[in-house]
Amino acid sequence: MKIAVFPGSFDPYTLAHHDLVERALPIFDKIYVAIGINSAKVGMMDVDLKKEAIAALYASNPKIEVTTYKGLTVDYCKEVRAQVILRGLRNTTDLDYENIIAQNNLQLNPAVESYFLVSRTGLAHISSTIVRDIWRNNGDIAPLVPAQILKYIEKLDRK
Structure with missing residues (x-):
């Protein structure tokens, strides 16, 4: 089974995130949309609300599971038997940043590859920030x- 983890804070989950998952569906048997928990970050949405909202979006698709995790993404990949970390690239800044993370992830766990999908035209300007x-x-x-x-x-509340 080809399993991918799509990690992020997803605060909030955007059309760009959604497009990436939809485009990755034909490639993988299962995709975990994995919300990373960082207790030092106070976001717009709490983790439970993010999980509930994203799970509702994909409720009809058994290939997508929405989860949370703490710690290293590669450790979570091992836990769910994922061979791939799925990431999106909006621009060359994202490429530089994601490349560094991918290189370190490979060093930590050579069994997990990073796959990058370039943002679709019209969505590259969207970021959670x-x-x-x-x-x-x-x-x-x-x-x-x-x-x-x-x-x-x-x-x-709009804070």
Whole structure:
């Protein structure tokens, strides 16, 4: 079975994240959308709400499982028997950053490869950081996040 882990903070989960998972589905038998838990980070959405929202988005797809994890991504990959870490690239800055992480992950666990998908045209400008900033400043984020995710975000206070 070809298993991938798509790790991230997903705060919030964007159309770019969703597009990446949808495009990866034909490549893998199972994809874990794995929300990394970092207790030092205070985000827009708490971990449980993120997990609930993303799980609702993929409720009808048995190939996608939404989970949380702590620690090293390569250790989580070993736990779920994933051979691949799936990552998206928006630009050359992402490539430089992700390459460094991929090299270190290979050193930590040579059995886990990193696969990169380049953002689709029209989605490369979307980042969770930008979405949070627009939201906190009372802007419209509907064009940036899946409608199912927006339903959860709209219940939050704009801080």
